[in-house]
Amino acid sequence: xxxxxxxxxxxxxxxxxxxxxxxxxxxxxxxxxxxxxxxxxxxxxxxxxxxxxxxxxxxxxxxxxxxxxxxxxxxxxxxxxxxxxxxxxxxxxxxxxxxxxxxxxxxxxxxxxxxxxxxxxxxxxxxxxxxxxxxxxxxxxxxxxxxxxxxxxxxxxxxxxxxxxxxxxxxxxxxxxxxxxxxxxxxxxxxxxxxxxxxxxxxxxxxxxxxxxxxxxxxxxxxxxxxxxxxxxxxxxxxxxxxxxxxxxxxxxxxxxxxxxxxxxxxxxxxxxxxxxxxxxxxxxxxxxxxxxxxxxxxxxxxxxxxxxxxxxxxxxxxxxxxxxxxxxxxxxxxxxxxxx
Numbered sequence: 365x366x367x368x369x370x371x372x373x374x375x376x377x378x379x380x381x382x383x384x385x386x387x388x389x390x391x392x393x394x395x396x397x398x399x400x401x402x403x404x405x406x407x408x409x410x411x412x413x414x415x416x417x418x419x420x421x422x423x424x425x426x427x428x429x430x431x432x433x434x435x436x437x438x439x440x441x442x443x444x445x446x447x448x449x450x451x452x453x454x455x456x457x458x459x460x461x462x463x464x465x466x467x468x469x470x471x472x473x474x475x476x477x478x479x480x481x482x483x484x485x486x487x488x489x490x491x492x493x494x495x496x497x498x499x500x501x502x503x504x505x506x507x508x509x510x511x512x513x514x515x516x517x518x519x520x521x522x523x524x525x526x527x528x529x530x531x532x533x534x535x536x537x538x539x540x541x542x543x544x545x546x547x548x549x550x551x552x553x554x555x556x557x558x559x560x561x562x563x564x565x566x567x568x569x570x571x572x573x574x575x576x577x578x579x580x581x582x583x584x585x586x587x588x589x590x591x592x593x594x595x596x597x598x599x600x601x602x603x604x605x606x607x608x609x610x611x612x613x614x615x616x617x618x619x620x621x622x623x624x625x626x627x628x629x630x631x632x633x634x635x636x637x638x639x640x641x642x643x644x645x646x647x648x649x650x651x652x653x654x655x656x657x658x659x660x661x662x663x664x665x666x667x668x669x670x671x672x673x674x675x676x677x678x679x680x681x682x683x684x685x686x687x688x689x690x691x692x693x694x695x696x697x698x699x700x701x702x703x704x705x
Contacts, residue, residue: 372397375440386658491656510616523599547684555584564695570597
């Protein structure tokens with residue numbers, strides 16, 4: 365059996381619970397170091413997940429020099445992304461980071477250049493695209509039982525009271541959450557965004573300081589139109605965190621509620637004011653709700669071992685990041701914005 369890959373995880377905040385839950389039952393990887401600016405946070409995770417052999421510290425560069433790990437899991441806040449990823453790449457480590465890839469497009473391009481120069485993999489945690497249910501929808505669409513896809517719509521309506529920095533964050537919905545939906549839309553549509561028009565606002569009664577709601581229309585590279593409607597200030601009748609989806613084809617429609625309800629209908633005749641339709645079964649795979657974090661991490665680690673490109677490699681994921689910043693620019697200018705990497 366191949367020797368386990370040695371990993372250092374940096375940034376031991378709340379988001380890392382999903383990472384550690386995935387890693388604790390994952391063979392072939394050993395967490396040998398935990399880094400956080402607050403040593404207490406690293407020590408709490410060390411004790412909680414019984415990582416007694418793992419070293420804890422506050423200085424990432426010192427940890428990397430001492431341990432020389434194979435991979436770095438970057439779970440820091442976006443503002444720290446550039447320095448953490450650059451440090452890891454300089455030390456010869458492969459990197460899987462939390463989203464977003466970078467806090468700006470310029471920073472994203474800088475990290476892509478650094479990853480290319482280093483010869484190491486730099487990928488991003490986009491756990492929602494690994495959900496078994498969205499994979500089932502994607503596979504159904506690929507068979508063209510409802511014809512070619514023309515339109516993809518997603519709705520995201522929740523009312524989370526986070527407290528803390530998010531409630532004063534500018535472009536909070538677009539910047540902190542919408543990248544998941546935009547990345548899912550790329551997976552389902554099979555295209556990349558080429559232009560967007562976006563309207564952002566903060567509705568009356570919002571407990572956020574800025575931009576808790578947005579509507580965006582994306583033109584995709586394959587002629588599909590993708591629309592996004594969302595709010596983090598919408599209480600009652602919530603969607604799932606995975607969105608509520610409607611995908612329209614030339615001969616039918618499929619809907620997915622972001623949970624276990626997938627429905628599809630296709631045309632069954634050529635006569636009538638409203639053409640007749642038949643129900644179509646979309647089969648969910650076993651363990652459809654498997655952890656997206658676990659599957660994303662496992663695919664990344666397989667890429668490291670086998671020299672293969674992970675699905676969420678930085679050179680692809682920057683296309684999802686570009687959708688976010690183009691939508692923000694459109695919201696600021698009130699104009700349609702072309703999307704370029």
